[in-house]
Amino acid sequence: MKRDEQSKSKQTLVVHDGHDERHHGAVTFPIYQNSLFTFSSVAEYEQATADHVNRHLYTRGNNPTVNELEKKLAQLEGAEKARCFASGMAAISAAILSAVQSGDHILCIDQAYGPARSFMSTYLRKFGIETTFVDGTSLESIRTAIRPNTSLLYLESPSSMFFQLQDITECARIAHEAGVLVLIDNTWSTPICQNPLQLGADLVIHSISKYISGHSDALGGFIAGRAELMDRIFHNEFSLIGGIMTAQTAALVMRGLRTLPVRLKQQQESGLAIARFLERLPFIRRVNHPGLPSHPQHELARKQMSGYSSLLSFEADLAPEQMKEWASHLALFRIGVSWGGYESLVLVQAMAPKEGSSYVRLYIGLEEPDDITADMTAAFEAIGAYDDKG
Numbered sequence: 001m002k003r004d005e006q007s008k009s010k011q012t013l014v015v016h017d018g019h020d021e022r023h024h025g026a027v028t029f030p031i032y033q034n035s036l037f038t039f040s041s042v043a044e045y046e047q048a049t050a051d052h053v054n055r056h057l058y059t060r061g062n063n064p065t066v067n068e069l070e071k072k073l074a075q076l077e078g079a080e081k082a083r084c085f086a087s088g089m090a091a092i093s094a095a096i097l098s099a100v101q102s103g104d105h106i107l108c109i110d111q112a113y114g115p116a117r118s119f120m121s122t123y124l125r126k127f128g129i130e131t132t133f134v135d136g137t138s139l140e141s142i143r144t145a146i147r148p149n150t151s152l153l154y155l156e157s158p159s160s161m162f163f164q165l166q167d168i169t170e171c172a173r174i175a176h177e178a179g180v181l182v183l184i185d186n187t188w189s190t191p192i193c194q195n196p197l198q199l200g201a202d203l204v205i206h207s208i209s210k211y212i213s214g215h216s217d218a219l220g221g222f223i224a225g226r227a228e229l230m231d232r233i234f235h236n237e238f239s240l241i242g243g244i245m246t247a248q249t250a251a252l253v254m255r256g257l258r259t260l261p262v263r264l265k266q267q268q269e270s271g272l273a274i275a276r277f278l279e280r281l282p283f284i285r286r287v288n289h290p291g292l293p294s295h296p297q298h299e300l301a302r303k304q305m306s307g308y309s310s311l312l313s314f315e316a317d318l319a320p321e322q323m324k325e326w327a328s329h330l331a332l333f334r335i336g337v338s339w340g341g342y343e344s345l346v347l348v349q350a351m352a353p354k355e356g357s358s359y360v361r362l363y364i365g366l367e368e369p370d371d372i373t374a375d376m377t378a379a380f381e382a383i384g385a386y387d388d389k390g
Contacts (some may be wrong), residue, residue, distance in 0.1 A: 004124075004296050008259055010076055010191070010192055010227060011261040012097075012213060013072065013075050013076060013263075014072060014076070014257050014258055014259075014260055014261060015083065015258055016273035017029070028251075028254075028255075029064075029065060029066075029068045029251070030065065031065050031247045031248060031250075031251045031255065031306055032059075032063050032064045032065045032247050033247055033248070034059065035058065036057070036058050036059065037056040037057055037058070037060050041079075043093075043362075049333075050381075053231050053234050053235070059244070059247070060239065060242055060244055061234075061239060062140045063244075063247050063250070064249045065247040065251055065254075066084050066244070066245050066246075066247060066250040068250070068254065069084055069245075069253055070082045070083060070084055070091075070222070071252050071259060071368050072254070073191070073206075073212075073222050073224060073257075074224055075348070076105060076188075076191035076192070077195055077197055077204055077224040078195050078197050078198055079197055079204070079224035079225055079226070079228060080225070080226050080227040080230065081224065081225070081226075081227050081230035081231070082222050082223065082224035082230070082249060082286045083219045083222060083223050083224075083233060083234060083238055084220055084221070084222045084244075084245040084253075084321040085109070085220060085222060085223070085238075085243050085244065085245060086204070086219065086220065086221075086244060086245055086246075086249075087207075087209070087219050087232045087243070088187065088206070088207030088208065088209055088210075088219075088220070088221035088222050089115055089116070089119070089221070090203050090221055090225050090241075090243030091206070091207075091221030091243075092113070092115075092116050092119065092185070092205055092220055092221065093119055093151060093237075093241075093243075094223065094233060094237035094238060094241060095121065095183050095203050095205050095223045095233070095237075096116075096124075096152065096154070097118065097236075097237050098203075098229070098232060098233045098236060098237050099151055099152040099181045099183065099203075100129050100151050100152055101129075101151075102127050102128040102129065102140045103128050103129070103148045103149060103265050104129050104130075104149055104150070104151040104152070105129070105130050105131070105132065105149045105150045105151065106120050106124070106129065106130070106132070106151070106152045106153075106155070107131075107132055107133040107134060107142065107145050107146060107150055107152070107153045107180070108120055108131055108132070108134075108153075108154040109133070109134065109135075109136030109154065109155055109159065109164075109166060110133040110134060110135060110136065110216040111136060111156065111159035111161065111162055111164050112133075112155075112159065112185065113156060113159075113185060115161060116154070116156075117131075117133070117183070120154070121133070127165035128132060129138070132145050133242050134172075135222075136155065136156075136157070136159070136164060136165075136167065137164055137165070137297065138371060139167060139170050139171070139174065142171060142174055142175075146174070146175070146180060148180045150178065150180050151180060151181060151182065152181050152182075152183060153171060153175040153180050153181070153182050153183070154183050154184075154185075154198075155168065155171060155182065155183070155184040155185070155201070156184065156185040156187075156188075157184060157186075157188075157189075157194075157196075157304075158188050158189070158239070158290050158301075159188075160187070160188055160311060161313055161349070161359075161361060162210070162288055162313065163188075163288040163289060163290055163311075163312065164297065165290060165297040165300050165301055165304075165312065166239060167300060167304070168184065168196050168199040168200060168201060168304055169199045169200050169304070171200075172199065172200025172201055172202075175201065176200070179257060181202045181203070182197065182200065182201045182202045183202065183203045183204075183205065184201045184203075184204055184205070185204075185205050185206070185207075186204045186205065186206055187205075187206050187207045187210050187340075188261065188309055188311060189213075189305055189307075189308075189309060190206070190210075190211045190212060190264060190309065191206075192260060192261050192264050192306075192307065193264065193268075193305050193306050193307040193309065194304065194305045194306065197225065198226070199245075199304055202225055202226070202229060203223055203224070203225040203229060204223070204224050204225065205221065205222070205224075206221060206224075207220075207221050207222050207340075208221055208222055208245075208253055209221070209338060210261070210338065210339055210340025211260060211267075211309060211340040212253060212254065212256065212257055212260060212263065212340070213253045213256040213257075213341075214256040214257075214259065214260060214263055214340060214341060214342065215252075215255075215256050215341055216338070216340075216341030216342070216343065217251040217252060218249050218253050218256070219249070220245050220249055220250075220253060221247075231247065260343065261263060263342075263366065264307065264309060265307075265316070266366060267309060267310035267364060267365070267366065268291070268307050268308050268309065268310065269306060269369075270310055270364045270366075270367075270369045270372070271289065271291070271309065271310030271311070271312060271364045272289070272291050272308065272368040273373075274297060274312070274362065274364050274369060274372060274373065274377040275287050275289040275291070275292055276292070277373045277376075278314050279292065279294065281380070281385075282386075283316055283317045283356065283385050284314050284315070284316055284317075285314075285315045285316065285317055286310055286314065286315045287312065287313075287314045288313045288314065288315075289308070289312040290305070291307060291308040309337050310363065310364035311361070311362070311363050311364075312361075312362055312364070313349075313359055313360060313361045313362065314359070314360055314362070315357060315358070315359055316357060316358050316359075317356065317357050318355050318356075318357065318358060318383075319357070319358060320348060320349075320358040322358070322369070322383050322385070323348045323358040323360055324348045325382075325383050326328070326348075326379045326380060326382070326383050326385070327346045327347075327348050327360070327379075329378070329382045329383065330375055330376065330379045331375050332344055332367050332372055332375040333345060333346040333362075333375070334346075339363035340363070341365065342365050342366045343365045343366075344362070344363060344364055344365040344367055344372060345362070345365070346360065346361070346362055347360070347361045348360050349361065
């Protein structure tokens with residue numbers, strides 16, 4: 001007797017495919033590099049058009065390679081369906097648009113991804129849609145900010161700069177009591193470390209460009225949720241706006257997905273090792289990583305997450321110009337946006353919590369942690385950080 005797909009571990013789900021007789025036993029799912037699909041009769045064509053949510057007519061709707069990836073992602077998130085998009089922002093925009101109409105109100109946490117905040121606060125304003133930003137760590141702030149015309153609660157837990165969490169279960173309960181849809185960006189945790197749909201969220205979104213692809217060579221995003229909501233998105237925001245994923249990109253992402261659990265296991269260990277190293281330095285005021293006991297929401301992280309990824313930030317008692325010099329001295333870190341690939345990255349933020357201090361965001365890749373700490377130590381020595389702080 002075959003085991004049910006959902007009873008398999010996530011490691012097995014991403015690695016194992018059954019024998020594929022249709023494709024001559026090919027181990028890797030083929031790339032369907034075609035724009036359309038034809039039929040042997042008008043009757044067959046009409047049957048397909050009557051069920052175009054599930055059938056293959058035109059790659060702007062369904063493509064077998066992309067659909068195979070969507071099936072895997074839906075399984076990992078415990079969703080009925082998933083849809084892939086050309087970028088994380090394409091998925092975010094489509095998911096938000098599916099939940100609002102002119103005159104609606106959106107409630108969003110104040111630490112959400114910057115372009116997502118801009119889309120809600122600036123772009124949607126011309127359609128008469130208003131957004132309020134609240135402290136996501138405060139359930140009372142969320143409860144009191146809901147209005148009669150609120151249609152969407154937008155969460156991102158943990159957030160990707162200060163790594164603040166929201167209590168997903170309680171947020172969903174508050175929102176649903178008011179008839180509000182809950183959408184959450186789960187990119188930091190990936191489906192391996194957190195499954196918000198099981199905690200009460202209605203839709204979950206990811207930037208595939210990050211950990212899921214994992215090799216800094218593919219751009220994409222996906223939405224997952226109940227079939228009813230996902231089919232509505234297919235008919236409207238997915239098909240009409242057209243920000244679809246290509247078959248080649250889906251194949252690249254599937255290749256990266258095979259190693260996601262293995263990579264995350266290593267990166268969780270490395271990220272925590274680097275976070276602990278930074279906590280011991282005399283000129284580091286605070287390290288933001290939910291896996292650290294010092295994180296103010298560590299217990300909530302343990303409650304709703306099964307693991308951690310390796311993006312973190314820290315506040316240093318060193319001026320931004322010093323930290324920019326430090327970043328330039330690093331040999332094992334590249335300077336750039338995004339994260340989730342094999343390479344470590346660093347960004348020194350322009351904002352400073354107080355004069356003479358700075359924020360730094362680190363992404364820990366697949367390099368050896370001891371090599372990373374040695375590299376960071378040498379860079380701190382080069383800027384005289386230890387001389388100033390002892």
